Amino acid sequence: MLAAPLQVRVATFNCSLNRPTQEQLPADLATTANVQAQKVAEILQRVRPDVVLLNEFDVDPTSNPFRVLAMNRFHANYLAVSQSGLAPLNYPYRYAAISNTGVPTGAASTNGGDFDNNGAVVSSYSDTATTAQKDLYGNDCFGFGWFPGQYSFVVYSKYPIQTAAIRSFRLFKWKDLPGHVMPPGYYTSGEQDIFRLSSKNHVDIPIEVKPGQVFHLLASHPTPPAFDSSEDRNGRRNHDEIRLWKEYISNAPFLYDDDGVFGGLSSANGEQRFVILGDMNADPLDGDSFNGAINQLRNHSLVNAGPNPASPGGAEQGPLLGGANLNDIGAHANDTAYFSPGTGNLRVDHVLPSKAGFSVADSGVFWPASTDPLYGLLFLSASYTQGNQITDHRLVWMDLILTPVLSQCVRNLAAERQGADVVLKWGSQAGVTYRVERSADLVQWSDQPAIPIVVNGATSMAIATDPGAGSTTGRFYRVVATLGAD
Ligand SMILES: [Ca+2]
Numbered sequence: 001m002l003a004a005p006l007q008v009r010v011a012t013f014n015c016s017l018n019r020p021t022q023e024q025l026p027a028d029l030a031t032t033a034n035v036q037a038q039k040v041a042e043i044l045q046r047v048r049p050d051v052v053l054l055n056e057f058d059v060d061p062t063s064n065p066f067r068v069l070a071m072n073r074f075h076a077n078y079l080a081v082s083q084s085g086l087a088p089l090n091y092p093y094r095y096a097a098i099s100n101t102g103v104p105t106g107a108a109s110t111n112g113g114d115f116d117n118n119g120a121v122v123s124s125y126s127d128t129a130t131t132a133q134k135d136l137y138g139n140d141c142f143g144f145g146w147f148p149g150q151y152s153f154v155v156y157s158k159y160p161i162q163t164a165a166i167r168s169f170r171l172f173k174w175k176d177l178p179g180h181v182m183p184p185g186y187y188t189s190g191e192q193d194i195f196r197l198s199s200k201n202h203v204d205i206p207i208e209v210k211p212g213q214v215f216h217l218l219a220s221h222p223t224p225p226a227f228d229s230s231e232d233r234n235g236r237r238n239h240d241e242i243r244l245w246k247e248y249i250s251n252a253p254f255l256y257d258d259d260g261v262f263g264g265l266s267s268a269n270g271e272q273r274f275v276i277l278g279d280m281n282a283d284p285l286d287g288d289s290f291n292g293a294i295n296q297l298r299n300h301s302l303v304n305a306g307p308n309p310a311s312p313g314g315a316e317q318g319p320l321l322g323g324a325n326l327n328d329i330g331a332h333a334n335d336t337a338y339f340s341p342g343t344g345n346l347r348v349d350h351v352l353p354s355k356a357g358f359s360v361a362d363s364g365v366f367w368p369a370s371t372d373p374l375y376g377l378l379f380l381s382a383s384y385t386q387g388n389q390i391t392d393h394r395l396v397w398m399d400l401i402l403t404p405v406l407s408q409c410v411r412n413l414a415a416e417r418q419g420a421d422v423v424l425k426w427g428s429q430a431g432v433t434y435r436v437e438r439s440a441d442l443v444q445w446s447d448q449p450a451i452p453i454v455v456n457g458a459t460s461m462a463i464a465t466d467p468g469a470g471s472t473t474g475r476f477y478r479v480v481a482t483l484g485a486d
């Protein structure tokens, strides 16, 4: 019996649910009346992703309940509430990222913590300071922000998150990336010693779609290659923040996570299934990227960069806005952000699945054309101006069909005597053919077609019984998995 293929819709959306103070977002989300949050929720209720990353969502790093307060209020008061008559959403599984944004380094001297080289270490902030003063504080933090957790990100999932297996790289130092492109001569040695590569966080969030069928959601939000000078410190950091994922999927031994565990996504037992997603602040062809930063991932042998999510709104607005758009090389239809004419609209929000473990069914960018009745969802009110947008980014989604990966084909293999028989059990996967081999000396193995294998697709469990073997000794078994249905 063939089971229906498992398909998941994965989306990324920089929704600009950030605020000037730490208390403001939870306060705005305490009611059901915030127009921006309503429209972000309505877009999500229309696209209905199974798993979604929301960039630029303030996360108070203070221990629970504050860390999850805004995230849970957005769920309770917006996602789970019908917008414009649409069906509510329900995401039982959620993750709020602790972020480097707005976190002061604690360094006292200009040798150690003046990250913008203005001659002063600004290490305290106040909500009543001027914008210029807050910016000076943000510039000297581990990641730019006016307070700890501004511009962080959250994940909502219909499927269980394997919480114990989450790995984050918030503390990884830029200097520890071999061949880094840190601006030459810009940071002092004291600054290099403390500088964290991730401007927010880089997190591997394993999501279990079905028992044993896992994909790794690789979430981040590299700094924009702007707000700097000729040294291009932010453009260079953006490049290397993206490179962190290139190294992670390549299982680079020098990477260390926030628990001190070295290495990346191991492919020792076969290829891994992953999705790299987020506002990467990098367009493959246009904009101010350092050395084509996003192409480190798009050109990676393990990444499927074939799908090109597109929208009618992107196709329409690039030529309308003019300016830098008129010189863009990339197709306007693939743009995901509506910026100023000087910057132009860019394709900076990405959903990049692994080649292994997925085939792509469909994809898109939520950007209706101006003639579409849904166009108004992009704006806070009927004034359809750039400054009145709910966010300058657009949601990108992709429908992914799960295909088998060898690394997940045989899980928790166990053998036991049951009366006269030996019974093998393991976690199985659809689309895989199994057989059992037997050996007396671990050298010579022989196929055992007489050992029946029963696979239960509903529970993803396989059971093989070697009849009459219960009283024998010195007998070894192994399970051979082959991709492809029997
Ligand atoms: Ca400095």
Ligand SMILES: [Ca+2]
Pocket: 113, 114, 115, 116, 117, 118, 119, 120, 121, 122, 136, 139, 140
């Ligand atoms: Ca400074």
Ligand SMILES: [Ca+2]
Pocket: 225, 226, 227, 228, 229, 232, 233, 234, 235, 288
């Ligand atoms: Ca720059």
Ligand SMILES: [Ca+2]
Pocket: 286, 318, 325, 328, 330, 331, 332, 335, 344, 345, 346, 347
């Ligand atoms: Ca463009």
